[in-house]
Amino acid sequence: MRLAELSEHSGVPTATIKYYLRERLLPPGRRISATQAEYGEEHLRRLRLVRALIQVGRMPVTTAREVLAAVEDESLDQHMRLGAATWSLPQGPEPDEDDPAAETARATVAELLRQLGWTFEEGGEPSPARQTLVASVAALERLGYRCDTAHLEPYARAAAEIAAHDLDLVEEYAQPAEQVEAAVALTVLYEPVLLSLRRMAHAEESARRFAR
Amino acid sequence: MRLAELSEHSGVPTATIKYYLRERLLPPGRRISATQAEYGEEHLRRLRLVRALIQVGRMPVTTAREVLAAVEDESLDQHMRLGAATWSLPQGPEPDEDDPAAETARATVAELLRQLGWTFEEGGEPSPARQTLVASVAALERLGYRCDTAHLEPYARAAAEIAAHDLDLVEEYAQPAEQVEAAVALTVLYEPVLLSLRRMAHAEESARRFAR
DSSP states (O other): OOHHHHHHHHTOOHHHHHHHHHTTSSOOOEEOSSSOEEOOHHHHHHHHHHHIIIIISOOOHHHHHHHHHHHHOTTSOHHHHHHHHHHTSOOSOOOOTTOHHHHHHHHHHHHHHHHHTOOTTTTSOOOHHHHHHHHHHHHHHHTTOOOOHHHHHHHHHHHHHHHHHHHHHHHTSSSHHHHHHHHHHHHHHHHHHHHHHHHHHHHHHHHHHHOO | OOHHHHHHHHTOOHHHHHHHHHTTSSOOOEEOSSSOEEOOHHHHHHHHHHHIIIIISOOOHHHHHHHHHHHHOTTSOHHHHHHHHHHTSOOOOOOOTTOHHHHHHHHHHHHHHHHHTOOTTTTSOOOHHHHHHHHHHHHHHHTTOOOOHHHHHHHHHHHHHHHHHHHHHHHTSSSHHHHHHHHHHHHHHHHHHHHHHHHHHHHHHHHHHHOO
8 A cells, every 4th residue: 555545554644654754763665766655564564653652651753763673673582582572662760770679679579579479570680560560569668558478469460361462362362573563552452441440440449348 | 847858857948848839739838937848747748749740740830739639638438539639630622522433432431331320420410530542542543443341341340459459559548538648649659550450461361472
């Protein structure tokens, strides 16, 4: 399809598509004349992902470009590729090395992973998500809210159920490349879904417990 | 206790405490001389909450002040007070009125609430969290990722389990005022915990399904 059709099918204005092409967020189309190029299904899919990262995930263009580089890395096996792509997504704050609460939090998180039997990091670097978790637990502790493995476990169990569901959605896509794109897009797009549902569930639970 | 002790007990520098006092994020202490004031346990607790909102929740001071106004509103019953305080927290994007995907998303969310039997909004305004959910579902649909009630239900069930756990933590506090403060702080502080655990659970689940 031509640029105008790509715009029509995706709902993304042509000027925005041209910007994404210039910023190398979208691979170039196949040249068919000096002024025209032909785009395919893979451009439509990539455009969805770019919109997810930039519009919903509010990522800067440089960050989105790094995520896409990980998505495109075909030298890795499927697990590593999924991992590389989602590890490259922006994360929360890192723990402060000088903070004694971070030391305690690091031990709490290590114990939690042992209890859950999560071994995905074994023999490798701690994941960016784990660093964010350590920083978040340290913040809770520093503010005087106890946060030990007993507090974290229900969240981890809920997260595991959600992750199984997320990967079921990812596996509905046939091709490995599509699966990686979907994994990244759904990771980003379902974060506000999950947080807003939690707040609604708070309101519902609070009504049941406290409403006159 | 004096300002210096408040700083020592909270770990917050005195200059920062003075800034919070000036910005009315912290109520003034009880004057005991022209230059000194006495602070109590309620100042220590409030300081924790302010730190949670500003440092972890990254809220602007004006937003934090609105949240605290809701926390302090003793004219409401406990359910309404919890609701007012957490509804005042910053939310994600609102749905775009002109977007046909928002129309579909609004119907999907209404159907989801009916299926779940969540009635907390009945006879009132749609909550800000519901607006964020509608906007997020609309974004998914617009980007070509189907998101119907069957997709949302597992997230909602997980959110309900988490919310029950959150309110158990809140109910560990004896006083209604403490409960409202804890509800707000824990809502904000556990958001990065939940998102980082979800990403870790993805990595674990992906290793189990795809690793060679």
